[in-house]
Amino acid sequence: MEKILRQQIEKIVKLTDEEFSFVLSHFTLRSFRKHQYVVQAGDAAPNDHFVVKGLLKSFYVDDAGKSHILQFAMEDWWISDPQAYHNKLAATLNIDCIEDTQVLFISIDNREKLCAEMKKIEYFFMKKTTAGYIALQRRILSLMSQTAEERYRQFIQFYPLLLQRLPKALIASYLGVSRETLSRLSAS
Amino acid sequence: MEKILRQQIEKIVKLTDEEFSFVLSHFTLRSFRKHQYVVQAGDAAPNDHFVVKGLLKSFYVDDAGKSHILQFAMEDWWISDPQAYHNKLAATLNIDCIEDTQVLFISIDNREKLCAEMKKIEYFFMKKTTAGYIALQRRILSLMSQTAEERYRQFIQFYPLLLQRLPKALIASYLGVSRETLSRLSAS
Numbered sequence: 001m002e003k004i005l006r007q008q009i010e011k012i013v014k015l016t017d018e019e020f021s022f023v024l025s026h027f028t029l030r031s032f033r034k035h036q037y038v039v040q041a042g043d044a045a046p047n048d049h050f051v052v053k054g055l056l057k058s059f060y061v062d063d064a065g066k067s068h069i070l071q072f073a074m075e076d077w078w079i080s081d082p083q084a085y086h087n088k089l090a091a092t093l094n095i096d097c098i099e100d101t102q103v104l105f106i107s108i109d110n111r112e113k114l115c116a117e118m119k120k121i122e123y124f125f126m127k128k129t130t131a132g133y134i135a136l137q138r139r140i141l142s143l144m145s146q147t148a149e150e151r152y153r154q155f156i157q158f159y160p161l162l163l164q165r166l167p168k169a170l171i172a173s174y175l176g177v178s179r180e181t182l183s184r185l186s187a188s
Numbered sequence: 189m190e191k192i193l194r195q196q197i198e199k200i201v202k203l204t205d206e207e208f209s210f211v212l213s214h215f216t217l218r219s220f221r222k223h224q225y226v227v228q229a230g231d232a233a234p235n236d237h238f239v240v241k242g243l244l245k246s247f248y249v250d251d252a253g254k255s256h257i258l259q260f261a262m263e264d265w266w267i268s269d270p271q272a273y274h275n276k277l278a279a280t281l282n283i284d285c286i287e288d289t290q291v292l293f294i295s296i297d298n299r300e301k302l303c304a305e306m307k308k309i310e311y312f313f314m315k316k317t318t319a320g321y322i323a324l325q326r327r328i329l330s331l332m333s334q335t336a337e338e339r340y341r342q343f344i345q346f347y348p349l350l351l352q353r354l355p356k357a358l359i360a361s362y363l364g365v366s367r368e369t370l371s372r373l374s375a376s
Binding site for chain 1: 248250254256258270271274275307310311313314317318319320321322324325326327328329331332333334364
């Protein structure tokens, strides 16, 4: 179960068995059912979640009650409300499960303790945050400059596995297109 | 000149004079004139830039030749093509000067050397990257869920100093609205 976390970390820094046990002692394993909320807007100081099994989404509900999907996460991905997590604020995002899900979660206090004790892990988180930053910037460019069709093609190119597991309605919401547009694109 | 870099770092980690000299030895000071390019799409392995004086923008030119502004940066901010910088790739973004500008730039190799030798600075960069990640996510939510008027109000709220220094046409481009819409909003 925890092996995939170790594999991800070891793509960046090597760990002994003892070191990995120490890392893991800062995480908690938890299961959620499909449709269950992992984080709800308003929750105090939500955790960061490494997905061991399953599929989740983070989304923002605007004042008019409309949902906007920010991110999906499947096995080997991380998902959180980063603003609330890093600044210890109440969540403004929601995170719920699209499939039955298991996560290893870590509180910001535990992450800070772990990083202070183990510089290798701080380096790992730095690399992951940088990769996340680059992905977000790609998303912004995509929202600003691409047509619906280009956004769909890019999604397929970057996330082929997600495409197979996600309901079409969620992909449409993530891309900011109507279901009709998406059906037309995925048929062509 | 270099004092504002030290001030920024010391908001996160304290440095001795000797340590700051060591940090600074990894940077190079360079001046640019208004309209001059700091990074041009296609440049190999561009640098990261800390703004000592002046004002810059980063932008993407799409296949149809249309510019999309990703970011502005004035004194005490950082600006780069993060994907090209961190992955040592050719730039896909452009960065040019809106005013006469001075930057302290650092190559990715120098940054990696510096971080390896000085864990305090790695921690500083981690905090800055995390803050940048949060700002990008706010921008994505804004592009997905806000009206032009809401985006304009948020821009004023977060960046009041920028507002005074930027030509209206650039603010309109950044917000993804027409100049007419912006004039209407800023008059109301």
